[in-house]
Amino acid sequence: MTDKELQLLVEKISLSYFAKKFNHKAYFNNRLKTTGGRYHIQSHNIDINPKILEEHSYQTLLGVVKHELCHYHLHLAGYSGKHNTVAFKQMLNAVGGSRYAPAPKNKNVLKYVCSNCGQIYLRKRRINTNRYVCSKCHGKLIKRG
Ligand SMILES: [Zn+2]
Ligand SMILES: [Zn+2]
Structure with a gap:
């Protein structure tokens, strides 16, 4: 537009x-x-x-x-x-206007999920999933979006 x-x-x-x-x-x-x-x-x-x-x-x-x-x-x-x-x-x-203007999505936040226990980690920076594991269960982290 x-x-x-x-x-x-x-x-x-x-x-x-x-x-x-x-x-x-x-x-x-x-x-x-x-x-x-x-x-x-x-x-x-x-x-x-x-x-x-x-x-x-x-x-x-x-x-x-x-x-x-x-x-x-x-x-x-x-x-x-x-x-x-x-x-x-x-x-x-x-x-019928919107109460709040929806904020643009923050593209800088990366989401990682523990493949073992499902714990979600939000990080500003990319992390090396070969080196860093879930702090709860030491499971492998997978990048999600
Ligand atoms: Zn306003
Ligand atoms: Zn875990």
Whole structure:
């Protein structure tokens, strides 16, 4: 999906779910790391993490777009638009937005499983399974994803 397509999608969702126009810019931002999307209070633009589509689904993207549009419309209507406000929660519920933008998966975490007892080990770095064994039972570790 291109920035242009995202822009059209946000405009469409804005009209059909909020009955209001989205008059600013929506674009993908590769630099977003910990969040699926962001609404900018200064510029009123919305940026979306492209990983949402790559790692999740179109449905997830719709939920994130609705979430950011709640911030957008509440803020422009003079509300704070913060997550913990009644106005935000009500609007989010009404349009079926996602409560939290799903964080992109952390590709750096490696998973190892003990072939003997099933103990799971999460490691940031690759480990040499010929040298390192399960600390519980000394079974052989197998890499899983
Ligand atoms: Zn938010
Ligand atoms: Zn074990």
